[in-house]
Amino acid sequence: MESGVCITGIGVISPVGTGVxxxxxxxxxxxxxxxxxxxxxxxxxxxxxxxxxxxxxxxDYVKEKGLRYYSRAMGFVSAASNxxxxxxxxxxxxxxxxxxxxxxxxxxxxxxxxxxxxxxxxEEGARYVNxxxxxxxxxxxxxxxxxxxHKIKGINRTFSHGAVCGMDSICYAAELIQNQEYSVMLAxxxxxxxxxxxxxxMYCNGESxxxxxxxxxxMVLLENTQAAIERRADIYAEIIGWSxxxxxxxNKEEVVYETIKSxxxxxxxxxxxxxxxxxxxxxxxxxxxxxxxxxIRAIEQVLGDKKGIQLFTIQSYTGDCMGASSAMQVCAGAxxxxxxxxxxxxxxxxxxxxxxxxxxxxxxxxx
Numbered sequence: 001m002e003s004g005v006c007i008t009g010i011g012v013i014s015p016v017g018t019g020v021x022x023x024x025x026x027x028x029x030x031x032x033x034x035x036x037x038x039x040x041x042x043x044x045x046x047x048x049x050x051x052x053x054x055x056x057x058x059x060d061y062v063k064e065k066g067l068r069y070y071s072r073a074m075g076f077v078s079a080a081s082n083x084x085x086x087x088x089x090x091x092x093x094x095x096x097x098x099x100x101x102x103x104x105x106x107x108x109x110x111x112x113x114x115x116x117x118x119x120x121x122x123e124e125g126a127r128y129v130n131x132x133x134x135x136x137x138x139x140x141x142x143x144x145x146x147x148x149x150h151k152i153k154g155i156n157r158t159f160s161h162g163a164v165c166g167m168d169s170i171c172y173a174a175e176l177i178q179n180q181e182y183s184v185m186l187a188x189x190x191x192x193x194x195x196x197x198x199x200x201x202m203y204c205n206g207e208s209x210x211x212x213x214x215x216x217x218x219m220v221l222l223e224n225t226q227a228a229i230e231r232r233a234d235i236y237a238e239i240i241g242w243s244x245x246x247x248x249x250x251n252k253e254e255v256v257y258e259t260i261k262s263x264x265x266x267x268x269x270x271x272x273x274x275x276x277x278x279x280x281x282x283x284x285x286x287x288x289x290x291x292x293x294x295x296i297r298a299i300e301q302v303l304g305d306k307k308g309i310q311l312f313t314i315q316s317y318t319g320d321c322m323g324a325s326s327a328m329q330v331c332a333g334a335x336x337x338x339x340x341x342x343x344x345x346x347x348x349x350x351x352x353x354x355x356x357x358x359x360x361x362x363x364x365x366x367x
Contacts, residue, residue, distance in 0.1 A: 004240075005174040006365065007334045008233040009088025009221030011080035011188075014328060015051035015214055015318045019083060023328070024335045026317065033318050034212050037193065045198040051214025051319025052193060064149050069132050072215070073109035074142045076324075077190035080217035081146050084186065088221040088233060092150045092184075101154030101182050103173040104143040105165030105189035105323035110136060112194035142190055154182055162352035163284065163320070164244075165189060166218065166327030167360055171242045173222050183227060188219035188331075189323035211286045214319020218327035220334070236334040237346070241271025241361040248355070257294035259357050260349065264302045267359035273345055275303045278361070280310040280336060282329040282348040287313065295349060303347075326350035330360060337364035 012019060015033030016026035026033070037050040053076070058067050061079035070078065081102075085092070092100050113136035121129045135141050140158045147156050155176065159165040166189020173187035191197070193215045201213045228235055243266035247259040268275055281299055285291035292313075303309055314332060315325055326348075333346040343364055351357040 003178055003180055004225030004238055005177045005222055006225040006228050006238045007220045007236045008223050008228050009084040009086070009090060010236065010331045010335060011083030011087060011219045012217070012328060012331050013053060013056070013076045013080045014216040014218070014321075015053055018056070020087065020331060020335050024332060024339070027312065027314065027332060031317060033214070037198070039193060042193065042195060042198060044195070048198060048201070049212040050193055050198070051212060051216070051321065053215055062149070069136070070145070071110050071113040071136050071142070072192040073106060073190050074136070074145050076192065076215070076217040077104065077142045077188075077219065078146060078149065080188065080190070080219040081186055084219045084221045085150075090184070090221055090233070092152060096184060097151050097153045099154060099183040100152050100185065101156065101173070101176065102143050102146055102152060102186040103155070103157045103159070103169040104187070105159045105167070105169040105327065106139060106142060106191060107160045107162055107165060107322050108194060108197050109142055109190050109192055110139050111196045112192065113137065115195065146186065159323075161356060163322050164326055164350040164352060164356045164358045166323035166325065167330060167348065167350040167358045168244065170220060170222070170239070170327060170330050171244070171358065171360060174239045174242070177222055177224055183224050185222040186219055187222055188217065189325070189327035190217035191215050191322045191324045211289075211315040211320035214315070214321040214325070216318065216321050216324045216328070218324055218331040220327070220331060235365045237337045237362040237364055239360060240363045241267045241273070243267035243270060243359045245357040246355060247357065253290050253294050256291055257297050260295050260298040260351060261301055263357040263359045264298060264347065264349070267347070267361050268302070271345070271361040273361065278303055278309070278345045278347050279343050280312070280333070280346045282312045282314065282333050282346065284326070284349045284351050285313065286316045291351070326358070330362070333362050337362060
């Protein structure tokens with residue numbers, strides 16, 4: 001028997017605000033978090049536009065030892081996870097550690113640490129590298145660090161497949177709870193600004209991508225709905241449907257449009273809701289890009305005239321935080337349902353226009 005899955009805690013570290021309240025307020029007020037890149041480690045790219053997180057002190061959110069060995073991504077996701085747990089008023093103790101897990105999406109989150117470690121090893125010799133930095137050479141270490149901090153003994157997964165990986169992590173975690181394999185999950189995404197991301201922005205992005213790069217983390221605390229009700233948790237929203245599609249036919253506008261449309265339709269069927277009941281869409285694309293035109297067409301085709309639907313393009317304000325962006329969309333969608341009691345359902349889209357597509361549908365609940 002499948003179980004309902006709900007979001008009881010949200011944690012966000014973003015260029016427009018820290019904490020879900022500040023994050024959502026900034027989105028509503030259309031506060032732009034983009035500015036000239038000023039990170040000392042990325043001086044070669046200074047002056048480029050990016051969604052950079054400033055005035056972030058990890059020690060304000062994480063009290064464990066060894067913070068100086070954390071990468072930027074490790075810091076963001078550790079802080080966001082702590083915020084989600086605090087927001088959900090949930091403490092992982094010895095009774096829960098075996099039935100609690102984490103699924104994280106991150107494509108470039110620890111790449112700078114990996115590059116720096118092996119560059120030093122090649123230039124200075126293996127005898128001269130700092131062994132304490134070796135754990136940072138694995139893409140899985142941000143999620144693993146959270147398991148260490150909170151003594152989580154359940155599943156620990158990291159997905160690294162582009163912009164959808166944060167949202168896919170939430171869907172995968174929800175499915176584990178739905179199938180009664182786990183009772184509680186932390187899930188979401190994290191990315192950091194680094195030389196690989198900035199080089200990709202300079203040399204690899206074509207007309208299909210208009211968003212500046214960004215960084216941050218969005219994490220949600222997922223629980224079995226009945227268990228959350230029994231412990232009298234405040235519930236933001238239920239995750240009631242999702243769909244994943246892979247397109248191997250390229251990123252032409254017509255192909256992107258058809259794939260987004262099909263993904264949305266499948267998620268609506270999975271959620272067993274009427275398209276007319278969906279009042280808000282959190283979009284993956286940004287105005288001025290080819291995917292934006294395709295996504296707007298798909299929304300109009302599936303949900304009807306977009307004039308009656310609220311559209312949010314988070315990346316216009318935070319930059320393209322890749323896997324973190326898709327997780328932030330779920331965070332924002334859940335919070336909007338909590339704030340607007342009249343709203344029934346929210347739809348969130350994520351895609352990498354040449355490959356993977358994901359749609360999630362959230363249902364509002366009283367908080």
